[in-house]
Structure formats: structure tokens, C-alpha cells
Amino acid sequence: MYLSWIDYTVFVLLLIFSCGIGIYQGCIRSKQTSTKEFLLANGRMKILPTAMSLLASLTSAASLLGMPVEFYYFGSMLVYCVVPWFIGTYLTMKFFIPKFHYVGNASIYAYLEQRFSLTIRILVTGSFILVTILSMATILYGPSIALSQVTGLNIWLSVGLCGIVCTVYTSIGGMKAVIWTDVIQASIMFIGLTLSIIFGFIDLGGVSKVFEIVNNGNRLQFADIRLDLSIRYTFWSIFIGVIFSSTAQYACIQTQAQRYMCVKDTKTAQRVAWTNYV
Incomplete structure (x- = not known):
């Protein structure tokens, strides 16, 4: 079953708005005359849009x-992620963000060159590029x-279309365009998830019916504290693993950490980090 005209309209408008934001930020509102403006939005972004980005x-x-x-x-068991995410956010806020602003470089890996050597910076940057x-x-x-x-669109055409649109608004509008486009995308994701949950409950007969089905299927699991490495998710694997992964995502990846400099x-x-967590 393919999408309706409403779905196609939202999809096309999202692509148009994304390109439009890039053109507006890069050609109309500002000419992106400096590296700091292009990469860091001159440090003038507000808390909420940056957190949403x-x-x-x-x-x-x-x-x-x-x-x-x-x-x-x-x-x-994955609901326990909220606790280690909190710890990861705290570690990022307490130790990493002050260092980013102290160094004052668009690249967070510049600190590695100052602290260790250019070789270390190149190796870490190369690893980041490969992983990205x-x-x-x-x-x-x-x-x-x-x-x-759901659209019948050729898969490679879909990949190319998304890639081209992202490249256009990023290269023209810089970080301002990226952040404001992310705001639109985050809003659409939030609305879509909310509506999916609401209509899912309605289609299945209400909240109580959903939890009855989930419970009968043995999907409500909140007390698995076994120290068994063969189990996919336990409290300990989630708690320990997500602390490291969330800290790495929030503090050690250029694409995320660069937003703290905006x-x-x-x-x-x-405050951006805490708002993002909430």
C-alpha cells in the first residue's frame, strides 16, 4: 500500500523547506562571510533550537x-536507558563542554593536538571520518x-535525493541552516511518533488492551539483573553500556559537540545539553 497524497505533500514540503532554509540563511539573511559564522553560527543560536538540533x-x-x-x-528493559543517559549528559556538561569553549576551536579534536600531538589529532579525526x-x-x-x-520510488533515487538535499542546505546555509532544518525534522518526528502512539492505542482497543497484549507476550520486563553476558539486555549491560555510549555520542563526536559551540x-x-536530555 502506497502513501496518500497527504503523505507525499508533507514529504515534498519537507524537502522544499530544507532547501529553502539553506538558501535563506546563506544568501538572504546572511552571506556567511566568515568561517565562524558558517561553522558555529557566530555563537548566536538559542537554547531550544540548538537542543532540538x-x-x-x-x-x-x-x-x-x-x-x-x-x-x-x-x-x-531498554527503558532503563534514561538513567545512564542522565549520567552521560552530566559528564558531558561537567567535563567536556567547558573544555570545548575553553579551546574555542570549531573542531573538538583541536584539543588533542594541544594536549598530545598533531599525529593523535589526525588519527582520531580520520577515525571519526571513517565511522561517519x-x-x-x-x-x-x-x-x-x-x-x-511505500512510494514505489527507486531506492537509489531515494538515497540520492536525500543526500543532495542535505548537501545543498548544509553547504549554502552552514550551521544555522542545519540547526533550523533539524528543528523542523525534530518537530515532524515528535508529531509523527505521538500520532502513531495515539492511533496505535485506538486501533488495538485502548491503553489497557495494549498492556494486556504486551504482558501476555512477555514483553514487560523490568527486573532482569542477571550477570549473564549472553543475554541481550539486562540492567547492568544497559546501565554500563549506555553511560559510555551516551557520553561518546554527546561529547566525542564532532557533529554533536560542534553544536555546543553555536x-x-x-x-x-x-543548558542545551540538559534541554536535549529532557
Whole structure:
């Protein structure tokens, strides 16, 4: 079953708005005359849009498609992620964000050169580029498969279209365009998820019916504290693993950490991190 005209309209408008934001930020509102303006928005971004951009950059379409599957097959232990995420956010806010603003460089890996050597910086930067290329391939390919199934659009055309649109608004509008486009995308994701939950409850007969089905299927799991490495999700694997993974995502990846530099000072950047967590 293909999408309706409403779905196509939303999809096309999203692409048009994304390109339009890039053109507006790069050619009309500002000429992007400096590197700081292009890469860091001159440090003038507000807390809420920056936090929403941080959220959107961490929540890919692959995550939206994959997380429900994880819950369906492996139960609800993943809800414990909120606790280690809090710790990861605190570590980022307390130790990393002040250092980013102290160094004052668009690249967070500049500190590695100051602290260690140019060789270390090049190695870490090269690793980041390689990981980003591989992850972006997955992020683009997975949703493109889903899009091709519901639209009949050729999968490679879908990949190319999304890639071209993102390249256009990023290269023209810089970080301002990226952040404001992320705001639109985050809003659409939030609305879509909310409506999916509401209509899902309605279609299945209400909240109580949903929890009855989930309970009968043994999907409500909140007390697995076994120290068994063969089990996919336990309290300990989630608690320990997500502390490291969330800290790495929030503080050690250029695409995320660069957003902390788009606000005026350290305290504002710390508020961005907390707002993103909430």
C-alpha cells in the first residue's frame, strides 16, 4: 500500500523547506562571510533550537525504525536507558563542554593536538571520518528501503535525493541552516511518533488492551539483573553500556559537540545539553 497524497505533500514540503532554509540563511539573511559564522553560527543560536538540533542529529530514521523492533523482540528493559543517559549528559556538561569553549576551536579534536600531538589529532579525526561515512551509509540506506516500499520510488533515487538535499542546505546555509532544518525534522518526528502512539492505542482497543497484549507476550520486563553476558539486555549491560555510549555520542563526536559551540558561552551550552536530555 502506497502513501496518500497527504503523505507525499508533507514529504515534498519537507524537502522544499530544507532547501529553502539553506538558501535563506546563506544568501538572504546572511552571506556567511566568515568561517565562524558558517561553522558555529557566530555563537548566536538559542537554547531550544540548538537542543532540538542535537536531538535530531542523534535520532536518525534508522533509530526510529529500529528501536520499536528492539522493544518488540527483546522486551522493555531498554527503558532503563534514561538513567545512564542522565549520567552521560552530566559528564558531558561537567567535563567536556567547558573544555570545548575553553579551546574555542570549531573542531573538538583541536584539543588533542594541544594536549598530545598533531599525529593523535589526525588519527582520531580520520577515525571519526571513517565511522561517519559508514554510519551515514546505514542511516541513508535503511530509511530509503522503507521509503521505496511505500512510494514505489527507486531506492537509489531515494538515497540520492536525500543526500543532495542535505548537501545543498548544509553547504549554502552552514550551521544555522542545519540547526533550523533539524528543528523542523525534530518537530515532524515528535508529531509523527505521538500520532502513531495515539492511533496505535485506538486501533488495538485502548491503553489497557495494549498492556494486556504486551504482558501476555512477555514483553514487560523490568527486573532482569542477571550477570549473564549472553543475554541481550539486562540492567547492568544497559546501565554500563549506555553511560559510555551516551557520553561518546554527546561529547566525542564532532557533529554533536560542534553544536555546543553555536551558543554564546559555556553555561548556555550546558543548558542545551540538559534541554536535549529532557
